[in-house]
Amino acid sequence: MRIPFVAGNWKMNKTVAEARELVSTMGAGLKAVKGVEKVICPPYVSLLAVANLLGGTDIGLGAQNMHWEEKGAFTGEVAPAMVKELCKYVILGHSERRQYFGETDETVNKRVLAAQKHAIIPIVCVGETLDENKSGQTAEVVRRQTLGALQGVDADFAPSLVIAYEPVWAIGTGLASSGDNAQHVHGQVIRPVLVELFGPETAEKIRILYGGSVTGANAAEFFSQPDVDGALVGGASLKDDFVAIAQAAAA
Ligand code: 13P
Numbered sequence: 001m002r003i004p005f006v007a008g009n010w011k012m013n014k015t016v017a018e019a020r021e022l023v024s025t026m027g028a029g030l031k032a033v034k035g036v037e038k039v040i041c042p043p044y045v046s047l048l049a050v051a052n053l054l055g056g057t058d059i060g061l062g063a064q065n066m067h068w069e070e071k072g073a074f075t076g077e078v079a080p081a082m083v084k085e086l087c088k089y090v091i092l093g094h095s096e097r098r099q100y101f102g103e104t105d106e107t108v109n110k111r112v113l114a115a116q117k118h119a120i121i122p123i124v125c126v127g128e129t130l131d132e133n134k135s136g137q138t139a140e141v142v143r144r145q146t147l148g149a150l151q152g153v154d155a156d157f158a159p160s161l162v163i164a165y166e167p168v169w170a171i172g173t174g175l176a177s178s179g180d181n182a183q184h185v186h187g188q189v190i191r192p193v194l195v196e197l198f199g200p201e202t203a204e205k206i207r208i209l210y211g212g213s214v215t216g217a218n219a220a221e222f223f224s225q226p227d228v229d230g231a232l233v234g235g236a237s238l239k240d241d242f243v244a245i246a247q248a249a250a251a
Pocket of ligand 1: 009170172173211213214233234
């Protein structure tokens with residue numbers, strides 16, 4: 001059985017002071033939710049402050065991206081060892097990184113391999129754009145992105161992978177996918193790729209999250225699907241609604 005996984009991607013929101021405040025307000029509610037892996041991913045500058053607040057709790061910390069090089073002249077970037085010191089998780093290949101910062105399947109793969117090397121659990125994002133969806137390319141795009149991101153991942157690291165299916169058209173739009181569509185992509189596209197890469201037994205262990213306009217009100221529809229193992233939450237993770245989503249994952 002896969003343990004449900006709920007992660008909050010704060011994106012470029014909250015100052016350090018605001019991050020502390022938000023963790024303080026929702027921390028008790030989140031801690032009370034049992035049987036769910038709960039993760040918060042604030043901006044880099046708040047990681048240390050949030051790490052200090054989460055110490056000794058069962059709430060995990062994640063970064064929103066990471067470079068693949070060990071160190072050196074890469075102004076503005078953050079290295080795997082720096083992430084590892086504070087975080088158990090890292091979001092990689094988010095569609096906003098692909099769309100605005102030129103990330104490709106190849107650079108996402110380099111980051112995933114760097115996460116593997118440093119034993120950081122990657123939350124690998126895939127998902128089609130509205131145009132790709134409308135022209136019937138969803139399966140092809142999601143398959144290509146998943147295969148591309150996971151090239152060279154070892155079978156013994158694979159069970160700790162987390163994949164997030166985030167259709168770009170559903171992100172921040174309030175137009176969530178249906179539960180049925182998420183189940184279809186998870187069960188008929190992503191899981192079969194994982195079977196191809198790692199074999200059926202390992203593929204069954206890998207969590208596949210849905211992301212895109214998840215709220216406390218619609219979360220149960222997703223979590224009732226057999227291949228939806230949790231959620232990657234944007235906007236609603238900045239509010240108490242995130243606790244309601246975690247509660248829905250526990251139910
Ligand atoms: P929203 O929940 O705001 O749609 O964002 C989803 C997302 O991109 C999480 O990574």
